[in-house]
Amino acid sequence: MAMSLRQYLAEAPQRDKVAGSVEQCKDCGVPLQEAIYGYRKVGDHAKCSDCYFDAMSDLIDQAPIGRPMARVSTA
Secondary structure: OOOOHHHHHHOHHHHHHHHHOOOEOOOOOOEOOOOOOOOEEEOOEEEOHHHHHHHHHHHHHHOOOOOOOOOOOOO
């Protein structure tokens, strides 16, 4: 049977208590659930997949992998 809005809101505090025990992403605060948001441990902190790959992308942009590409002069 479907739950009414009133019943859903009445049970919200209990759901919040349970959700409070779930680890959250250090950067964005999203609750970490492997099947939904991914889960990456970075040092002592946990991050969701989106924040993890954003951070990795920034690191790669700062120090690209591989050798430098030759520049072609158009002058």
